[in-house]
Structures are given as structure tokens and as C-alpha cells.
Amino acid sequence: MLYKDNLANGIRVITEEIPFVHSVSIGIWVGTGSRHEEGADHGISHFLEHMLFKGTKNRTAKQIAESLEIVGGQINAFTSKEYTCYYAKVLNDHFDLALDVLADMFLNSLFTLEDLEKERNVILEEIKMYEDTPDELVHDVYTKTVWQEDPLGQSIIGTVNSVEEISREQLVSYYQNHYVPQNVVIAVAGNIKRDLVLKGAETLFSKLKGNKVPKIITIPQSFNENAFVYKEIEQMHLCLGFPGIPSLDDDIYALTVLNNVLGGGLSSRLFQKVREERGLSYSIYSFHSGFSNSGLFGIYAGTSAQNAPEVVEIILEQIDDIKNRGITKEELANTKEHIKGTMLLSLENVGNRMNRLGKSEICYDRIITPEEVVNSVLQVTNEDVAQIAHKLFVKEKLVIAAVGAEKPQLNL
Known part of the structure; x- marks a missing residue:
């Protein structure tokens, strides 16, 4: 209860x-x-x-x-x-x-x-x-x-x-x-x-006192510059992506599906294309960080400097493919089951349950139940995924950040 x-x-x-x-x-x-x-x-x-x-x-x-x-x-x-x-x-x-x-x-x-x-x-x-x-x-x-x-x-x-x-x-x-x-x-x-x-x-x-100080949280302005940080290391570490959407945006569940298909697990497009088929990276995944009035979508990859251009090219190809052709019926069905299974299995841990309750209430002033999330994910259509892909994947807003021993030579 x-x-x-x-x-x-x-x-x-x-x-x-x-x-x-x-x-x-x-x-x-x-x-x-x-x-x-x-x-x-x-x-x-x-x-x-x-x-x-x-x-x-x-x-x-x-x-x-x-x-x-x-x-x-x-x-x-x-x-x-x-x-x-x-x-x-x-x-x-x-x-x-x-x-x-x-x-x-x-x-x-x-x-x-x-x-x-x-x-x-x-x-x-x-x-x-x-x-x-x-x-x-x-x-x-x-x-x-x-x-x-x-x-x-x-x-x-x-x-x-x-x-x-x-x-x-x-x-x-x-x-x-x-x-x-x-x-x-x-x-x-x-x-x-x-x-x-x-x-x-x-x-x-009960003895805790005090009043909350009102604070207006503005929507941050997004920039589309690229960045490189020099580190004397063997690999090139890349993060690239686009401004995302707030946690409670109407498209958040479509984005959850999109993220899972693109880079959310071992069967995702990026893991299969970059690691399994071409052996260019050990770790590659996509993510979305949602906040109260903004968000950030990104893709991480660790690779060698000489392979960085090819890895970025594959990532952008997959982004364009989803943007132009959407995802398949099989990907949509499999991803829904994956999200559902992952969420329900996580509920077997009381720590996960507590975290879900606390974050939901402190961030959204209400409890978003697992059932609500699962039902919302199950209602996502291919059209919904295509719509959020077009909304997010705007080439002019692409940002690339890299950490490594040499600046990556990317053909964008």
C-alpha cells in the first residue's frame, strides 16, 4: 500500500x-x-x-x-x-x-x-x-x-x-x-x-522550521559550440547530442523508446553497429537527462582517436535514419517489453522503490507510479517516435565534446 x-x-x-x-x-x-x-x-x-x-x-x-x-x-x-x-x-x-x-x-x-x-x-x-x-x-x-x-x-x-x-x-x-x-x-x-x-x-x-525562499528557475539558453579537453590518455572519449526536453514533457515516453532503440542496451542500434559489427568501441550508449524545464540528449562513446570520425559518422547515420524512416515495428515492440521488464524488475529492490517515490514527489509534487509509466510507454507509436526525433535531432543544434590526447578530426 x-x-x-x-x-x-x-x-x-x-x-x-x-x-x-x-x-x-x-x-x-x-x-x-x-x-x-x-x-x-x-x-x-x-x-x-x-x-x-x-x-x-x-x-x-x-x-x-x-x-x-x-x-x-x-x-x-x-x-x-x-x-x-x-x-x-x-x-x-x-x-x-x-x-x-x-x-x-x-x-x-x-x-x-x-x-x-x-x-x-x-x-x-x-x-x-x-x-x-x-x-x-x-x-x-x-x-x-x-x-x-x-x-x-x-x-x-x-x-x-x-x-x-x-x-x-x-x-x-x-x-x-x-x-x-x-x-x-x-x-x-x-x-x-x-x-x-x-x-x-x-x-x-517536527522541530524543523523555516520557510522556502522562492526562486525562479529560468530555462537555460542552449549553445551549439564544440569542445575539446586535452588529457594524456589512450582513448578518445566523446559525448555528442542535442538539447532535450523536460521530464514531464508530453513526448517524454516517446523519447524513452527512442533512446532505448538508439543506444539503450546491448541490442540497441549503436551497440550493434559500432561495437558488435565493427569493433570500434568497448562502451557506447545514449542517454537523456530530464530536468524540470529543460533536458539534454546525448550519446557517449569511448574509442581511439583514429576511429573517432568513423564512430561519429555511424552515430549521425543512425540518428538520420530514425529521423527520416523511424523505427521498425519489431524495434518498437521489443523496446516496450524491455522498458516494462526493466522497470518492474527494479521494483524488487526496496531502495529503488524508495528512490522512485522520493524523486517523484520532490521533483513533480506527485507520485508517478510504475503502472502509469508502463501504460504510457505501451501507448507510444512509431509516429510518436518519429515526431520527437524530428523535434530533437536538429543538425544546427548538434554539440560534440571530446576528452583525449589529440583533437578528433571530424567531418561534419
Whole structure:
């Protein structure tokens, strides 16, 4: 059973009772991410996420780490462009402990100067690690090339300069402005009763106060420049694509089908054409990142510099083919079954269920059920796919980003 409740202070609580499992997953979601940062705050959402693990009035950082590990549980967090999530997964017997630890972190973190400086160094090392991972770096290069200085185009983790400049006062101010009841969702999925969730949430989170600061999120302007970042590495890492559509656009399900056919799995066109038939790449796939009022469609490929032109040529050929001729009836039927199967199988994991609930509520203010998604996908037609292909695949909007030891010579 699925329930949605509101605490007296405005925090939304989503509970999905799943009696046939032994575990429970809890997520504390905040509607703020790197997109909501301005100027000197670049990277502060991610920095703040780190700081909530560094100690509270009641627990040291070590005690936070040990508290759930000793009962076989997990605790972690992540920051995205539009939201932040702190989550735990434990046996249902330890639900009260897990919720208490998350609430303690969320409400009672100390943000000491000593911990701040230690964590600043940790994040700077994280940035270095990330820059040494070109298959991830190229995605940020691609996003920044499309959206440039818009907050949506900036990396979630921040830059060396921005992280070095973030102060304790900035962190506390950002926390006070964004970690407020109207901006928080508690999502719980697993072998737990709704009444227990509400009782625990009310007891622990009722003292959270504050009002959400209104912020107008503008639609970012898209650019169609290309970018190259030099790295002394063996492979050429490529990201190319076009501006996409918002997460709730009417065409989102047609795009889901299109993405799956083009580069969504081992049987996709790009995987078959580029890797299986010609052996030009080990990894190649397409993706769509949807946000509240914009999106980004892209294709990633890792290949040698000399093969990069051929790989890009095949990608553009497949894009043109779908744009001009659409997809086959067999591709449409197979893709629908693939999406349906993947989604329903993912629901066997309580963590996936919690993530779906939390993201849906924090981003869209409603629960988009798996049944709604599956039914919408099943209604997609070949004409729908052709329509979104024509809408997205505009040659004048093509952007290519590359990371490697030599600039790719592309014939566009």
C-alpha cells in the first residue's frame, strides 16, 4: 500500500508498505542541488551533503558511520542538479535506529571549522579523482558546452576555486534557506507500517522550521559550440547530442523508446553497429537527462582517436535514419517489453522503490507510479517516435565534446 501524508510543519511523508521483504529503505530528500546555486555558492550543495556526515551534537562522524554498519545496514547520500538525498537501508527491525541517525545528521550537524577544512580537502581530492576519470569528465564538458554559464551547466561537485572559497557562514546560510519543511520529503519503502513511519517522522522532524525562499528557475539558453579537453590518455572519449526536453514533457515516453532503440542496451542500434559489427568501441550508449524545464540528449562513446570520425559518422547515420524512416515495428515492440521488464524488475529492490517515490514527489509534487509509466510507454507509436526525433535531432543544434590526447578530426 502507498500513502502520502503531511506533518504539521509541512514535511511530506511517503510510505510504501511492502510486507513480503525483510528490509526498509529511508530517504530524506531536499529540493535543492547544484542548479539552485549562484555565484560563489558553486558546489555548496555537494559540500553541505558531505558536512552532514561529520558529526552532530549527539554522534561523532565515526559513530554515524558505525551506527548502521554494525547492524548490517547502509547509510549514504548523493547530490544531483535539482535535489539532494540522504538515505539508509536496514532490516526492518532497525527502522527506528536508521531514522534517528538520519534525523540527527539532518537537524543537529555541527559544521565545525576543523571538520570543514578536512572535508574541503576530501572534496578537492574527489575533484582530482573525477578529472582522472575521462569517461565521466566528458559528460560535464558536454553539459557545460551546451549550457555554458547557466547553473544547470555547472558541475555538481564544484571547481577547485569554488570549493576553496566556500566558508562556514555560506554553508550555514545555504542550509537555513534550503533545508526547510516545504522543501523536504521523507520517503520510506519496505516492511514497515505507515503509522510507525508517521510517528517516527513527527517525533524527530517536527522541530524543523523555516520557510522556502522562492526562486525562479529560468530555462537555460542552449549553445551549439564544440569542445575539446586535452588529457594524456589512450582513448578518445566523446559525448555528442542535442538539447532535450523536460521530464514531464508530453513526448517524454516517446523519447524513452527512442533512446532505448538508439543506444539503450546491448541490442540497441549503436551497440550493434559500432561495437558488435565493427569493433570500434568497448562502451557506447545514449542517454537523456530530464530536468524540470529543460533536458539534454546525448550519446557517449569511448574509442581511439583514429576511429573517432568513423564512430561519429555511424552515430549521425543512425540518428538520420530514425529521423527520416523511424523505427521498425519489431524495434518498437521489443523496446516496450524491455522498458516494462526493466522497470518492474527494479521494483524488487526496496531502495529503488524508495528512490522512485522520493524523486517523484520532490521533483513533480506527485507520485508517478510504475503502472502509469508502463501504460504510457505501451501507448507510444512509431509516429510518436518519429515526431520527437524530428523535434530533437536538429543538425544546427548538434554539440560534440571530446576528452583525449589529440583533437578528433571530424567531418561534419
